[in-house]
Amino acid sequence: MSQGTETGRSDGARGDAAATPAAGVNFIRTIIESELAVDKFVQRRWSGRPGPGAQQLAGALDPARIRTRFPPEPNGYLHFGHAKSICLNFGLAQDYGGRCHLRFDDTNPEKEEQEYVDSIVDAVRWLGFSWQVDALDDTPGETNLYFASDYFAWMVAFAEHLIASGNAYVDSQSADEMRATRGTLTEPGQDSPFRTRSVEENMDLFKRMQRGEFADGTHVLRAKIDMASANINLRDPAIYRIRHASHHNTGERWCVYPMYTYAHPIEDALENITHSICTLEFADQRPFYDWLLERLAEGGLLQRPLPQQIEFSRLNLTYIVLSKRKLIQLVDEGHVGGWDDPRLPTLVGARRRGYPAEGFRLFAERVGVSRSESLIDYSLLEDCMREVLNASAERRVAVLDPLRLIIDNYPADAGEACSAPNHPQRPDLGTRALPFGRELWIEREDFMLQPSKGYHRLYPGNTVRLRYAYVVRCTSVELDADGAPSVVHCEYFPDSKSGTAGADAYKVKGNVHWVAVAGACAAEVRLYDRLFSVPSPGARRADDAPGSERDFRADLNPESRRVVHAQLEPALRTAQPEDRFQFERHGYFVADRVDSQPGAPVFNRTVTLRDSWAEKAAKAGNVAQAEKTAKAKVEKAAKTGAGG
Ligand code: ATP
Numbered sequence: 001m002s003q004g005t006e007t008g009r010s011d012g013a014r015g016d017a018a019a020t021p022a023a024g025v026n027f028i029r030t031i032i033e034s035e036l037a038v039d040k041f042v043q044r045r046w047s048g049r050p051g052p053g054a055q056q057l058a059g060a061l062d063p064a065r066i067r068t069r070f071p072p073e074p075n076g077y078l079h080f081g082h083a084k085s086i087c088l089n090f091g092l093a094q095d096y097g098g099r100c101h102l103r104f105d106d107t108n109p110e111k112e113e114q115e116y117v118d119s120i121v122d123a124v125r126w127l128g129f130s131w132q133v134d135a136l137d138d139t140p141g142e143t144n145l146y147f148a149s150d151y152f153a154w155m156v157a158f159a160e161h162l163i164a165s166g167n168a169y170v171d172s173q174s175a176d177e178m179r180a181t182r183g184t185l186t187e188p189g190q191d192s193p194f195r196t197r198s199v200e201e202n203m204d205l206f207k208r209m210q211r212g213e214f215a216d217g218t219h220v221l222r223a224k225i226d227m228a229s230a231n232i233n234l235r236d237p238a239i240y241r242i243r244h245a246s247h248h249n250t251g252e253r254w255c256v257y258p259m260y261t262y263a264h265p266i267e268d269a270l271e272n273i274t275h276s277i278c279t280l281e282f283a284d285q286r287p288f289y290d291w292l293l294e295r296l297a298e299g300g301l302l303q304r305p306l307p308q309q310i311e312f313s314r315l316n317l318t319y320i321v322l323s324k325r326k327l328i329q330l331v332d333e334g335h336v337g338g339w340d341d342p343r344l345p346t347l348v349g350a351r352r353r354g355y356p357a358e359g360f361r362l363f364a365e366r367v368g369v370s371r372s373e374s375l376i377d378y379s380l381l382e383d384c385m386r387e388v389l390n391a392s393a394e395r396r397v398a399v400l401d402p403l404r405l406i407i408d409n410y411p412a413d414a415g416e417a418c419s420a421p422n423h424p425q426r427p428d429l430g431t432r433a434l435p436f437g438r439e440l441w442i443e444r445e446d447f448m449l450q451p452s453k454g455y456h457r458l459y460p461g462n463t464v465r466l467r468y469a470y471v472v473r474c475t476s477v478e479l480d481a482d483g484a485p486s487v488v489h490c491e492y493f494p495d496s497k498s499g500t501a502g503a504d505a506y507k508v509k510g511n512v513h514w515v516a517v518a519g520a521c522a523a524e525v526r527l528y529d530r531l532f533s534v535p536s537p538g539a540r541r542a543d544d545a546p547g548s549e550r551d552f553r554a555d556l557n558p559e560s561r562r563v564v565h566a567q568l569e570p571a572l573r574t575a576q577p578e579d580r581f582q583f584e585r586h587g588y589f590v591a592d593r594v595d596s597q598p599g600a601p602v603f604n605r606t607v608t609l610r611d612s613w614a615e616k617a618a619k620a621g622n623v624a625q626a627e628k629t630a631k632a633k634v635e636k637a638a639k640t641g642a643g644g
């Protein structure tokens, strides 16, 4: 596995990295453009033999478009990897005036749940995509939301066609016997004794399987291809099995269910999908995908051009795990607060964390699409989020670790407003009033009793500017019983107010933010950080005992969630759930969409202003890691044309 970012500019399969076409170009686009250039899809028209209860399927009316699909199995919450696939499939459809279907691959009766269907629908919408064709478009009202289980009647009819044409047979060996005769990577498999059954016998048995006459596991329907094939997936794969199970959509209607590898190509074909884009682990299945659709097309059940499967490398990210099994473990064992915990790489988690959907779209574009395996640095994702938030989030002031400051020469009963811009680069967003007074909250780290070298903030005798307000000098400090500062005393210079003529006469090195005690909004703020403290959770380390397995849970970052009681400027009291801000000097924050109450927001830190992990990695002597982060930044700067 290569480290570093994929540039998204080369077809990894051909390795032509030297060419640098325009950003956004990738091997899938190259394929699509060459096909559109020869009107490949103009001839495409549905002409399948309608099965019982079948309705007209997508694409019948507008054959010239590309159609992609995102086909989740509704058995879990979507994660960042799925976001890559969603952005790719919906993005291609958008860019080429095509369609992208949201299809629930719910062919397995035992695992699927409505809760997951709902959360997937929400997540795709939240990412900014739709399966609903715009009413202004030429096919108003077209809704491309599908359930694979709606095609069960077609799948059975197609299976009977395969039997009738001598391309499928009922095998009555046990599962163990089938496994034993399957062969290995180096040895061919052996033919089943049932492989030579007549068409009539196969048809009779398959009908009886459908009628529920046999117990689970007693027979399976297998494609009849080649038990000696070098590709194990072509050694007579199972296509239908008996399962006396109730299905969330079709109830008790069926007691035979199709295997995924059989169902998926048929789903694609019925929906007139042109490009069936999936991750690389399906590459070995492609010959079966093509074999099946060819047999059905030969029989006149499908019309050409047939859908084509195209594989790309899945998203892998440092400092996180994307395996469903591991995510379930983290939730079930209580290492996180639930599927929407802001530290999890689920899309519900990301939303709660405050990651903007636009940040995911930008990230998907930056990582690109290729066929080479790679591990993407988590910093690249964070940089995309920062970039979007920097442009859009209004600035506010928050004191996360409050220490009281009293301006002894400021009148006790007085107060005034200071003006602060809502966004330094966007004057159109206006300014707001920050109430100022005699007593303020400042950050504890902005005061030191004994300043270290180069420290320019508050210490006895030193002068700093209170941002957007006055210059003050520290006159004394009160200490608590433990010797820690409890109140900092200052005097202020009345002619030094920011924005007035006198302000320029004061030259100070420190600039400190503050919130007036009167009117401050006390709030819970959660400081989230990476869930794991190492780039590859669970990877063995040099100091692990030889031969030992490392548990990924041992790499959880104990500092991934810290709760503080902060003092916020009054304007934040009315923040609505999911409102995002930059808290000056601290990072980007979002009002939690679950725990915020009217007038009492709770904030989550989305991401810090700068990448502290690159520094940590460098300090730990992990030079490679730091270089990688730096390289990603340079690439990013080159792509965006940003100065740095
Ligand atoms: P399972 O192990 O249950 O199959 P899955 O993560 O593959 O889990 P699916 O619901 O089958 O879940 O995935 C839907 C789509 O998302 C598939 O097309 C799959 O290829 C794609 N996908 C899943 N994980 C990633 C990933 N890490 N990067 C890119 N695409 C992914």
Ligand code: MG
Residues within 6 Å of the ligand: none
């Ligand atoms: Mg899958």
